[in-house]
Amino acid sequence: MADTRAGSAQALSGVRVIDLSRWVAGEYATKLFADFGADVVKVERPGAGSLTRAWGPFPGDRPDPERSALFLHLNTNKRSIALDLRDPADREVLLALVRSADALVESFRAGHLEGLGLGPDVLRAVNPRLVVTRISAFGQTGPLRDREASGLVLQAAGGPMHATGQAERAPLRKPGLLEHYTVGRSAGQATMAGLLRARRTGKGATIDVSGQEVLLAGADRRASYLLSASYSGLVAPRGARSPHRHGATFTGPFRAADGFVMVYVTNQAFWDRFVELVGAEDLAFRERFLGRQTVAGRDREDFLAHVAGWIAARPKVAVMEAAESARIPVTAYLSVSEVLAHPHFRERGAFVAADHPVAGRLEYAGPPWRTERGFALRSAAPLLDQHGAQIRAELGEAAEVRA
Amino acid sequence: MSALPPYIADPELPLAGVRVVDLTVVWSGPGATALLGDLGAEVIRVEGNDRVSRQVSARTTKESIARTGYHGGTYPDKDPGERPYDRSALFNWHARNKLAACMNLDTPEGHAAFLDLIAVSDVLVENNSNGVLEKLGIGHDTLLAVNPRLVVARMPPLGMTGPMSDYLGYGPNFNSLVGIAAMDGYEGEEPDSAGENYHMDEAAPAGLAFAVMAKLWDRESTGRGGLIEFAQAENVMAEMGEFFLDHQVNRRDPPIVGNGDPWVLQDVVPVAGEDAWVAWSVRDDRDWRGLHAAVRLGAGLPGPDADGPARRAATAGIRAAVAAWAAGRTAPEVVGTLATHGVPAHEVLTEPQLLHDEHLAARGWWRERSHPSVGTHRYPGHPWRSDDFDLAFGRPVPGFGEDNEYVYLTVLGWPRERYDDLVARGLITDRQLA
Numbered sequence: 098m099a100d101t102r103a104g105s106a107q108a109l110s111g112v113r114v115i116d117l118s119r120w121v122a123g124e125y126a127t128k129l130f131a132d133f134g135a136d137v138v139k140v141e142r143p144g145a146g147s148l149t150r151a152w153g154p155f156p157g158d159r160p161d162p163e164r165s166a167l168f169l170h171l172n173t174n175k176r177s178i179a180l181d182l183r184d185p186a187d188r189e190v191l192l193a194l195v196r197s198a199d200a201l202v203e204s205f206r207a208g209h210l211e212g213l214g215l216g217p218d219v220l221r222a223v224n225p226r227l228v229v230t231r232i233s234a235f236g237q238t239g240p241l242r243d244r245e246a247s248g249l250v251l252q253a254a255g256g257p258m259h260a261t262g263q264a265e266r267a268p269l270r271k272p273g274l275l276e277h278y279t280v281g282r283s284a285g286q287a288t289m290a291g292l293l294r295a296r297r298t299g300k301g302a303t304i305d306v307s308g309q310e311v312l313l314a315g316a317d318r319r320a321s322y323l324l325s326a327s328y329s330g331l332v333a334p335r336g337a338r339s340p341h342r343h344g345a346t347f348t349g350p351f352r353a354a355d356g357f358v359m360v361y362v363t364n365q366a367f368w369d370r371f372v373e374l375v376g377a378e379d380l381a382f383r384e385r386f387l388g389r390q391t392v393a394g395r396d397r398e399d400f401l402a403h404v405a406g407w408i409a410a411r412p413k414v415a416v417m418e419a420a421e422s423a424r425i426p427v428t429a430y431l432s433v434s435e436v437l438a439h440p441h442f443r444e445r446g447a448f449v450a451a452d453h454p455v456a457g458r459l460e461y462a463g464p465p466w467r468t469e470r471g472f473a474l475r476s477a478a479p480l481l482d483q484h485g486a487q488i489r490a491e492l493g494e495a496a497e498v499r500a
Numbered sequence: 501m502s503a504l505p506p507y508i509a510d511p512e513l514p515l516a517g518v519r520v521v522d523l524t525v526v527w528s529g530p531g532a533t534a535l536l537g538d539l540g541a542e543v544i545r546v547e548g549n550d551r552v553s554r555q556v557s558a559r560t561t562k563e564s565i566a567r568t569g570y571h572g573g574t575y576p577d578k579d580p581g582e583r584p585y586d587r588s589a590l591f592n593w594h595a596r597n598k599l600a601a602c603m604n605l606d607t608p609e610g611h612a613a614f615l616d617l618i619a620v621s622d623v624l625v626e627n628n629s630n631g632v633l634e635k636l637g638i639g640h641d642t643l644l645a646v647n648p649r650l651v652v653a654r655m656p657p658l659g660m661t662g663p664m665s666d667y668l669g670y671g672p673n674f675n676s677l678v679g680i681a682a683m684d685g686y687e688g689e690e691p692d693s694a695g696e697n698y699h700m701d702e703a704a705p706a707g708l709a710f711a712v713m714a715k716l717w718d719r720e721s722t723g724r725g726g727l728i729e730f731a732q733a734e735n736v737m738a739e740m741g742e743f744f745l746d747h748q749v750n751r752r753d754p755p756i757v758g759n760g761d762p763w764v765l766q767d768v769v770p771v772a773g774e775d776a777w778v779a780w781s782v783r784d785d786r787d788w789r790g791l792h793a794a795v796r797l798g799a800g801l802p803g804p805d806a807d808g809p810a811r812r813a814a815t816a817g818i819r820a821a822v823a824a825w826a827a828g829r830t831a832p833e834v835v836g837t838l839a840t841h842g843v844p845a846h847e848v849l850t851e852p853q854l855l856h857d858e859h860l861a862a863r864g865w866w867r868e869r870s871h872p873s874v875g876t877h878r879y880p881g882h883p884w885r886s887d888d889f890d891l892a893f894g895r896p897v898p899g900f901g902e903d904n905e906y907v908y909l910t911v912l913g914w915p916r917e918r919y920d921d922l923v924a925r926g927l928i929t930d931r932q933l934a
Contacts (some may be wrong), residue, residue, distance in 0.1 A: 108718035110873065125738075133714055152763065154746040166749070170741035217887075226862055241859040245844040247781030249759060249766050254846040258776075267768045268848045270759050271697055272683045278739040279702055286706040287884045289713045290539050292790070294514035294889070302888040310865060313854065314883035316531040316594075317702035319669075321574070323880045324589040326851030327866075331573030333851060335775075336695065348672070350681070357692050359676040361669065393567050406852035408801055421667050428673040430682045430691060432753040433743045441664040447734055449745065459748055465735040466711040468728045470718060 107134025108470050112292065115140060115194055115201040116175065119148040121274050122232050122308065123204040124171040125281030126288060128202075131174035132464075132472050138194060138488060139479065143179040146481040147172075147264045162481060163455040167274075169478045173451070173461060177479035184214050191215070193492040195223050199289050199295070204232040207242045217303040227301040228291030230285050236307030246308070248276050255312030257319040257333065264336030279315065280308040334454060347371065347392075350430075351405055353413035357430040360404075365390070370423045375407040453477035505910065506599050506903045512889045513540025518716065519911075520623040521546060522598065525553055527671065527698075528732060529627030529655055529737050530594040531705035536623070536712065537597035538882055544621075544907060546614065548604040549902065549926075549933045554591040554900070558932045560584040576875055585932045586873035586899045593632050593880065596869075600898035601907035602928050605636050614638060616912045618646050622725075623712055627655035627732075632667050632814035640727050650725040651715045653708060657700070659731035671698035674733045678756075681705040687758030703736040706883070765811055767824040768848060772830045775849040780822065780838055782811070790841035798819045869896035 112135040116127040124139075124147065131137040142149055150162035151172055162168070180187040180196075195201060201220060203210060210216050210231075217229045231237055234246035235254075246405045252258045262269030270276075284306045291302040314320050318333070325331040347362040362371050370385055376382035382403060386392070392400050408416055413429035420427035436442060437460070448460040452476050464472035509516040518541040521532040542634045547553045557679060560580045565572045572578035572818040574589040581587050603617075604610035615638075618624065624643060626633060633639050633654075640652040658665050664677075675681045684694040711728050719725055743754045759768045759779070766781035766790075782788050788811060791797070792804040795853050801817050811818065826834045831847040838845035849857070855878065860866060865881040874897055882891045908919045908928070922928040 108714045112717075119800070129710055133586050152742075154742065154750065154762075155748040158750075162638065164749075166742040166745035170745055203597050223728055235859060236863055239859045239862040242841055244846075245787070245842055246846070247688045247764055247766060247783055247844045249761070249768070249779045249781050250844040250846045253768070253777075253779035253848040257697075258779075259775075259848050259850050261695065263693065263695065266686070267759065267770070269684075269686060269694055270768070270779075271699060272680065272685075272757070273739065273743070275680070275702075279706075282703065282706040282710070283883045286535065286710045286713070287886075289710050289717070290514040291886070293713055293717060294512075295716070297512070297514075297516075298767065300888065302886050304886045306884045307863070310860075310863075310885075313860075313865070314880055315702045316528060316705050317698045321589050321593040321879045323854060324593045324877075326572045326574040326855060327878045327880075328589055329573040329578050330852060349696060350694070352690070352692060357676075357681070357690070359672050359681060359696070361671070361673050361696075391793060393569065417667075424668055426668040426670055426673050428667070428669055428676045430676045431679055432682045433679045433740065433747050434751075434753055436677070436679045436737070436740075437744055437747060441658065441662045442734075445659055445662045445731075445734075456749075459745055462738045462741040462744055463644065463734070465707055465738050466728055468715060468732040469709070469726055470722075470780070 105396070107471065107473060108468070109432075110134035112136070112200075113138065114288070115197045115198045117201060117203040117205070117234065119205055121149065121167070121171065121277035122281035122284060124149060124200050125278050126202050126230065126232070127175065127187035128173060129282070129285035129460055129465075131290075132403065132474070134473070135468075137175040138484075139175045139177045140180050140194075141177055141481055143181050146179070150481070161455075169453065169456055169459070170461060172478035174475050175479055176484035176488065177482055178485040179482035182215065190489060190492065192223050193496065194488070195220050197492070197495065198224065198227060199292055200228040200230065202230045202284065202288060207233050207237050210457070221301050221303070225301055226295045226299060227472070228288055228290045228304065229301070230284050230291070230294055230304045230306060232280060232306045232308070235306045236310065237305045248274060251280075251308045251312065252276050255309035255319070256315070257317055257322060260318070260322065260333035260335050262335055264334070268335060276308070276312060280306065280311045283311040351408045353408050353416050353429070354411055356413040358408060358413050358416050359428050359430065363427040367425050369424045374419060374423050374425065375404055378402075395425060449474045451477040454480065506895070506898075506906050507542040509542070509922045510540050510892065513892060514713070515541035518542065518623065519544065519621040520625060521617055521621045523624065523626035523628065525628060527706035529625060530591075531701070532655070532708035533598065533625050534594040534596060534732055535705055535709040536625075538893070540892055541623070542599065543597060544599045544601055544617070544903070544911070545898065546601055546603045546605070546617070547932070548606070548610070549602050549901070549929045549931065550604055550606075552932070552934050554585045554588065554932070555590045556580075556585045556591065558585060558934060574672055576877065581873070583873045583899065583931070586871070586897060592874070592897050595897040596879065597892045597894050598898050599903040599907065600900060601904050602901040602930070604927055605638065607927060609922055610653060611637060611910065613908070615646055616909070618643050618650060620911060621647070621650065622716070623651045623653065625653045625655070625708065625712070628667075630656050631851060644725065644727070648724055649719065651712055651719065651728065652725070653712050653728040653730055653795075655704065655708060655730045655732055657732045659734065660913050671701040672696040674700045674736070678733050678737045679743065680736070683743075683754040683756055685756045685758065687756065687760050689756065689758075691756060699739075700732055700736045702730045703739065704730070707735045760815070763808070765815055765818060767819045767822065769826045771826050771834050778826060778831055778834045778845060779848055780843060780845040782843065787843050790843040791822070791838070794837045794841040794843060795822060795825045809857040867893050870891070871895065871897045871899070873897065873899050899930070900932045901928070904928055904930060
């Protein structure tokens with residue numbers, strides 16, 4: 098075998114994962130493995146490659162499949178081979194890869210792999226220990242199995258979206274591509290579970306990841322809201338601050354002199370410290386609000402106005418530092434550029450540089466978690482079919498050894 | 501003690517026989533250990549009776565709730581009952597399969613019991629503030645000296661080192677520090693228009709469960725456990741990865757696009773009914789032709805063969821036309837028409853709607869379970885499933901101290917007299933006192 102499987106420097110060295118996915122969730126699921134040492138072979142459609150190659154953002158907004166920021170980010174440490182899954186010779190290459198693999202991740206429409214004659218039964222007949230992870234919007238079964246979905250539609254069907262945004266306005270989705278990443282992380286977790294089980298029992302598995310169910314089970318309040326509805330009929334309100342909490346609670350965003358801060362006062366100790374901080378020069382304010390549990394009506398209006406005025410007069414980082422000194426959870430909104438430059442993240446090495454033959458040298462988001470034999474950025478994302486010849490040669494050698 | 505032990509290893513499950521000590525609090529940590537329990541691990545929550553480790557005080561009553569103006573809807577029938585700490589959805593959403601043992605780590609007796617437990621366990625998960633474990637004399641170095649095969653997963657939001665590592669905060673705070681909050685809001689408005697979200701909490705559980713399993717996988721090779729430093733902010737930061745690269749090549753920060761998107765034509769529109777909304781998207785040429793087949797968009801808007809740039813140039817007009825068409829129609833009409841033509845669409849679902857959702861019912865997602873402290877209710881199901889094995893969903897909640905005898909007498913193997921002594925001295929109770 099090639100030395101890519103022989104190394105043992107990282108926790109998942111020696112594991113091979115085939116990535117048939119073409120969008121964020123599947124590519125993020127397999128990135129979790131690749132960044133911790135696994136040999137992830139990305140199977141791409143000849144010519145076009147992964148859909149994430151077409152997404153961007155691109156330098157100067159000029160589309161280029163080798164410069165898409167999304168593809169570059171999601172495919173670090175992977176190898177690429179272009180295969181036409183309808184071509185008999187290429188299918189043989191895929192099946193040879195399957196024979197050598199521990200897991201396969203796919204995110205086609207439900208039933209598409211079966212239509213190609215490459216359903217889980219076929220793949221697992223070739224390799225009985227294989228873990229096949231299938232990612233879809235609504236799962237492989239049920240009346241909505243074939244329903245089309247985007248990220249926005251997935252948030253509507255599964256996420257806490259009815260409760261985010263403002264009360265008298267439309268429900269507001271979470272920004273970016275966060276829901277796809279969330280689904281992908283769960284698919285990665287499910288795949289890792291399948292690998293551990295296969296190692297112990299010798300048995301493979303087929304895993305059904307419904308994006309809707311991942312979001313419904315999620316810790317962004319949705320699962321707790323659902324259980325509250327089951328317990329008492331609660332409908333989580335939109336635009337209310339911390340509707341699931343009671344007691345001395347005062348949370349939400351406020352405008353500072355140069356940006357915004359997030360205030361998250363959720364108990365009596367935080368409340369009293371907060372009153373002391375923003376009322377340091379106002380004895381009457383302190384006497385009126387210290388020790389309170391609830392402020393309503395005129396009290397609430399006055400309190401809000403005072404807090405808003407106090408924060409608006411100060412820069413966001415100054416507000417955060419003053420609050421932190423008093424041990425109150427108030428944080429500044431940092432922009433992407435501020436995060437990249439922040440001493441905390443620089444000192445921790447939260448961004449890691451790598452060279453790419455087309456995109457050049459860039460700094461990538463670094464380890465999601467740290468341990469001995471953990472994360473390493475061994476190589477930037479692959480060019481389309483960069484490793485096609487290499488992988489075919491490896492598989493040929495393996496076949497000769499078997500013969 | 502009941503006839504059956506509270507934990508029986510299911511050999512079909514990935515983490516059968518793996519013992520996890522759960523010192524987690526609040527939200528993301530307990531969400532992570534719930535996922536390990538789903539996989540067949542024996543998850544033992546260690547809870548002090550002098551602490552409020554379930555976010556619920558023993559003194560909570562209907563009257564105390566009424567005084568704060570709180571709706572109380574996190575309790576069954578809005579009633580905290582005799583054992584409020586067993587009855588809150590804030591705790592119970594992540595309590596399935598877990599065991600609970602009373603152990604006061606700030607006493608010599610509790611400290612000794614904890615080290616006994618560590619010696620016979622595989623994993624510890626904790627998400628307390630930096631330094632809390634060290635103050636209790638149970639930092640990871642101490643624990644790894646007791647049990648070198650232990651995997652110690654610690655979840656400090658900003659990591660264990662660095663200038664901000666001790667900053668206080670919760671999910672919404674750290675969202676703001678990694679760039680998520682600054683791009684969250686209604687289209688073209690300031691970021692504070694979004695309010696709060698808890699995405700960092702959403703990201704941590706599956707990430708932590710993956711990390712623990714990868715470490716257990718590696719332990720098979722190395723024979724050693726070790727520390728996992730799971731900085732929750734850095735875990736969620738990966739979801740901003742494309743924007744960090746974009747800034748380096750284009751020197752810009754992501755704009756606030758609300759329910760819109762740079763490539764996908766989409767919106768959330770009101771439909772007939774109270775606070776009823778439908779989300780729809782047009783991702784590509786096929787979706788666009790479907791939208792034309794479903795909705796008469798009106799003159800002056802791009803035709804069914806228009807390309808992406810032409811559609812994006814007319815975004816506002818197209819969205820207005822769809823909104824006008826949807827207004828007055830019910831959600832099932834709007835979604836049904838769009839879906840028939842292959843256009844991605846779904847109602848923005850409330851929790852009570854999801855309790856009666858036909859698709860989820862067909863997939864058996866909800867699980868009805870009973871517990872003496874709580875009664876019989878339906879519980880949210882698992883995030884994923886397998887055709888080859890069933891994830892665990894046993895007891896929905898461990899009552900406080902419910903598994904004391906099993907943990908002390910069976911897991912730790914203590915003599916009955918030693919256990920009875922701590923019970924007599926009030927150090928082991930089946931009620932939370934705080």
